[in-house]
Amino acid sequence: MGSYTELLKTSGVARIIAAQLTARFPSGMLSLAFLLHVEQQTGSYGAAGLVLAATSIGQAIAGPLTSRLMGRLGMRPVLTATLVVCASSVIAIGVLPLTVPLYMAVGLLCGLATPPVQPAVRTIYPKMVNSRQLTPLFSLDASAQEIIWVVGPVVTTFVSTQIGTVWGILLAAVMMIGGTTWFIASPELGRVRIPRSKRRFGTVLARPAVLLATVVGFLLIGACAAVEAGVVAAFGHDGAEAGIVLAIFSIGSLAGGLTLGHVPISPWSTARRMLIVFVGVSLAAFAMEFWWLAVTLFIAGIGIAPALAVLFSIVSVSVKFSDTAEAYGWVGTGQLIGAALGSAAAGFLIDGYEAVGAFWAASVLAFLGVVVPALARRWHPDLRGRDASPIPDTEPVPVTPS
Structure with missing residues (x-):
């Protein structure tokens, strides 16, 4: 700390x-x-x-x-x-x-x-x-x-x-x-x-790390959105159970971020942190009971903020300073699309298989969130002992007093 x-x-x-x-x-x-x-x-x-x-x-x-x-x-x-x-x-x-x-x-x-x-x-x-x-x-x-x-x-x-x-x-x-x-x-x-920026709009997505962060962010937030839909479906809108479980899910993320935030980032870091999310949401699918979901989703939450921190860091180190805002804009767009599609997939599965269907959707998305960075680890920056700041632009960046 x-x-x-x-x-x-x-x-x-x-x-x-x-x-x-x-x-x-x-x-x-x-x-x-x-x-x-x-x-x-x-x-x-x-x-x-x-x-x-x-x-x-x-x-x-x-x-x-x-x-x-x-x-x-x-x-x-x-x-x-x-x-x-x-x-x-x-x-x-x-x-x-x-x-x-x-x-x-x-x-x-x-x-x-x-x-x-x-x-x-x-x-x-x-x-x-x-x-x-x-x-x-x-x-x-x-x-x-x-x-x-x-x-x-x-x-x-x-x-x-x-x-x-x-x-x-x-x-x-x-x-x-x-x-x-x-x-x-x-x-x-x-x-x-x-x-x-001197580059065309969208060119920043050609950077492998930016594309990787956008895709993994899509899968991670899609899994989280499916979990949220599943929890609401499991407990309904009337009681406090759904809100408490989702709060515990977020508290797990908060705890994970504070605990793992100082750990050096290697090419395997994203896959390892997404593995925590996958294990938690997969275990959650075994029982739609309050305490089971509270414990398993706390475990899943431990990987969320650390995974996001890795995605932000690999984007920062992979682009020029003039492209950072656009790069983070694309990452945010990926997350928004993930949230929408994750919720939609969960909704269809809830209609067909009740609340557990949403956790199946979340598990698939989280599993892909492990597989994609594992397969793409050669394009994942290794930040162990490395400066995580953006690539400097060729021209000086004006810094003026406020």
Whole structure:
């Protein structure tokens, strides 16, 4: 834990982590808030699902596009413009009496304008700490983001059911505005400028490590989404069991990230950490009982944040600084598509085989998440004793006082 204490004492690190977590907190709120609100307004979960799908499609498209724009226009202008559009769209869904097609259109706009906070902060990190601290910082960040997925749904459910669905959406909008404004105002954004990339859009995917991180992220988050659907199907919406089990799943990830974050990254690291996830979700499929799922999913969770930390690190070390934001945008898009397809596959299997079907889907995705990096280990960077910072651009990167 000493390495994390040292990190948090580094100038600006604690502030930027807190700001970006607050800005991204609505990610753990909006899907559930939209689901509850649109279902209440239309009387159809199917309609609510269409709105969520439109929002996810917008986010998947926007990820690499808005991230690349930060190199052309600057981080603060892009973050500010997307914040205005996205927050306005969120508020519109909450307060306007819309038809389902209009809900979908506004949801798509909301997704397209999602502020690219995650690519921005991943780009800033290498300029804030030395190379020795970078991998632990990625691990700390991946662990801390579990707070979003533990607390966000709980807060949304409480506000939406006890006060009203409109207020659940408006609370998410307030968090988005406040957190993103705090992040935009952070001095670190003024000290670092992303150089304009000289390569064509999408070329960064030709980097084997970026493609590997995108594919493994797709499989990992797809498995997690299937697990979430399976847990809800096993316990239903009425009791507290589903929320408690999913919280334990996230706590396992938090514990794993803090415990394994300092372990050096080798070509086998991604496969080994994904193996932990596979073992946990595979064992979970044997019994849909509360304590069994709590224990097995805690085990599975131990591999999640460490695996994400490895993916962030191998992307960082494999691309030029001017391409880092776009690269992380592609990785985020892979994860979003994984979440959508993982949920869809789980839904079909739940209909046919009840809750256990979702865990079958999660097990297959997690198994592929072991196989892919194992087969691709020759393209997996070996960071043992190596600087994890991005490849420098040929021209100097301006660093100006805030």
